[in-house]
Amino acid sequence: MSQNTPLPFAKMHGLGNDFVVIDTRETPVAMDAPLARAIADRKTGVGCDQLILIGASDRADVSMRIFNQDGSEVEACGNATRCVPLFTGRDVTIETKAGLLHAARIGGLVSVDMGEPRFGWEDIPLAYAMDTLAMPASWDDLPPPAAVNVGNPHVVFFLDDPARVDMARLGPLIETDPLFPRRVNVNFAHLVDDDHIRLTVWERGAGFTRACGTGACATAIAAIRRKLAHGPVRVTLEGGDLLIDWTPGGHITMTGPAVHVFDGVLDPGSFTATP
Ligand SMILES: N[C@@H](CCC[C@H](N)C(=O)O)C(=O)O
Numbered sequence: 001m002s003q004n005t006p007l008p009f010a011k012m013h014g015l016g017n018d019f020v021v022i023d024t025r026e027t028p029v030a031m032d033a034p035l036a037r038a039i040a041d042r043k044t045g046v047g048c049d050q051l052i053l054i055g056a057s058d059r060a061d062v063s064m065r066i067f068n069q070d071g072s073e074v075e076a077c078g079n080a081t082r083c084v085p086l087f088t089g090r091d092v093t094i095e096t097k098a099g100l101l102h103a104a105r106i107g108g109l110v111s112v113d114m115g116e117p118r119f120g121w122e123d124i125p126l127a128y129a130m131d132t133l134a135m136p137a138s139w140d141d142l143p144p145p146a147a148v149n150v151g152n153p154h155v156v157f158f159l160d161d162p163a164r165v166d167m168a169r170l171g172p173l174i175e176t177d178p179l180f181p182r183r184v185n186v187n188f189a190h191l192v193d194d195d196h197i198r199l200t201v202w203e204r205g206a207g208f209t210r211a212c213g214t215g216a217c218a219t220a221i222a223a224i225r226r227k228l229a230h231g232p233v234r235v236t237l238e239g240g241d242l243l244i245d246w247t248p249g250g251h252i253t254m255t256g257p258a259v260h261v262f263d264g265v266l267d268p269g270s271f272t273a274t275p
Pocket residue numbers: 017049050068074075076077078079080152153185203204205206209211212213214215
């Protein structure tokens with residue numbers, strides 16, 4: 001881990017899923033897992049669910065790299081994507097590991113074209129071939145889940161009575177199950193109506209967050225594929241609501257709020273002091 005110069009950053013969030021956002025367009029930053037973990041640490045760093053690096057791009061207005069709290073670099077983050085137009089001050093096309101995404105401000109909200117979901121077992125990815133709409137896999141007495149890749153991997157359980165499920169034990173157990181070679185984001189969903197879902201997400205590399213944008217997309221899509229719901233679907237998370245729209249064969253649209261909380265400067269000396 002090495003960072004020798006002060007690092008300006010913005011603290012932002014989408015429905016309480018919080019981010020440290022660093023602009024690397026002019027000044028590249030050598031990011032690695034230990035440095036990402038140090039910045040994300042809520043006691044000795046700034047604290048965040050994900051660290052976001054905004055960079056230059058040849059293919060889009062900007063690029064976006066995403067690091068989970070545990071330092072792992074990942075492909076997609078729905079809530080952070082909504083923060084990018086606030087950070088740059090304009091509607092943007094963003095190059096990510098999950099492809100090109102477009103984010104536009106609409107009224108007080110931000111709407112993102114999240115691209116097309118994938119459903120093949122090797123796309124999730126899973127360790128071996130199986131049906132991804134009703135996976136023949138079980139943990140405790142959870143029902144067969146659905147798996148969806150919306151840039152990053154998700155598994156979705158539809159629960160009649162979420163209060164009876166020990167999510168704090170099952171979330172990390174399922175996240176790291178060998179069935180998911182790249183680990184997985186675990187979505188515990190409850191269908192309120194055919195256009196409304198309540199959702200709790202155990203995020204890969206970050207644990208429970210107040211909201212997960214890609215989790216909301218994956219869950220709405222799984223519900224639509226199972227004909228339990230129709231778009232647009234309101235997904236209610238601890239931090240608030242997202243509106244997700246998708247028709248089979250099409251792109252996903254995610255609409256919700258984004259907030260710029262404050263700006264700061266990270267002291268490079270503090271990182272060397274972190275064990
Ligand atoms: N909070 C995000 C998802 C962040 C990445 C995820 N934990 C992963 O490892 O894939 C969102 O809003 O989508």
